[in-house]
Amino acid sequence: MPEQSRLGVTLESGMRYDVRKPPQEWIAQLTWLQIKDTPALKTPTFKILIISKAFPWPIVITAPARNVVTCGAIFKELYKRLQKHVTAAEWALVAVDIGRKKAIEDAAKLRQGKDKDRRLKRIDWLGDTPVFEGLVQDEVFRKQIHLPKEEVVAETWVARFGRA
Numbered sequence: 651m652p653e654q655s656r657l658g659v660t661l662e663s664g665m666r667y668d669v670r671k672p673p674q675e676w677i678a679q680l681t682w683l684q685i686k687d688t689p690a691l692k693t694p695t696f697k698i699l700i701i702s703k704a705f706p707w708p709i710v711i712t713a714p715a716r717n718v719v720t721c722g723a724i725f726k727e728l729y730k731r732l733q734k735h736v737t738a739a740e741w742a743l744v745a746v747d748i749g750r751k752k753a754i755e756d757a758a759k760l761r762q763g764k765d766k767d768r769r770l771k772r773i774d775w776l777g778d779t780p781v782f783e784g785l786v787q788d789e790v791f792r793k794q795i796h797l798p799k800e801e802v803v804a805e806t807w808v809a810r811f812g813r814a
Contacts, residue, residue, distance in 0.1 A: 656692055657785060660685045660721045667782045668814055669732050670761065670773055673725035686722030691805065694718050699803035700728070700785070701795060704811045705775045706743065707731065710803065719805075728782060728809070736770040744775075753777035779811045786810060 655662075665685075668676050677685070690698060698719045700709040711727050713719045744750045758774040761767075773780065785807035792806050 658689045658691055658721065660688050661690060661724075661785055664784060666784075666812075667725055667728075668780055669725075669728050669776070669782050669811075670780050672729050673722065677725070682722075686720065686725075688721050690719045690721050690724055695805050697803055697805065698724070699806040700724070700809050701792065701806065702809040702811065703791065704779065704809070705732075705772065706740070707772065709809075725782070732771070732773040732776070734772050736772060736775070740772075741770065750777075776811055779813055781812050781814050783810045783812045 788808045
């Protein structure tokens with residue numbers, strides 16, 4: 651089955667979401683109520699691994715008992731995970747890349763003017779591309795970043811991000 655046809659209707663529609671804000675704030679209330687409990691994929695899926703070329707953190711979403719992974723769970727988990735502070739080890743990965751470092755620091759300055767948290771957050775890592783644009787499958791990328799001896803999650807999807 652082609653990857654696009656496996657996505658649930660909300661994700662297949664190309665819905666965009668600015669992950670700098672909680673989904674229930676950024677997405678119109680009526681739309682949020684309609685999509686938050688819709689399945690992320692067309693087939694019942696209880697665990698999804700989200701990876702991205704935009705950041706180094708894997709995001710595992712596991713559905714609660716007797717439920718499936720929903721669009722709401724994906725949007726909420728993206729927001730929650732990207733609000734965490736950047737660690738010293740994570741910063742060391744980009745501190746030597748002057749262009750990347752500047753993009754993160756510029757994004758942090760913009761965010762800090764609004765939320766007053768002076769520490770770097772993972773959301774800053776996205777620089778000027780904080781808008782979730784969907785999920786795609788990329789087997790080559792998945793294999794490149796898969797940690798040897800770790801479980802392979804059958805539903806591994808790559809999150810794409812773009813400009814606001």
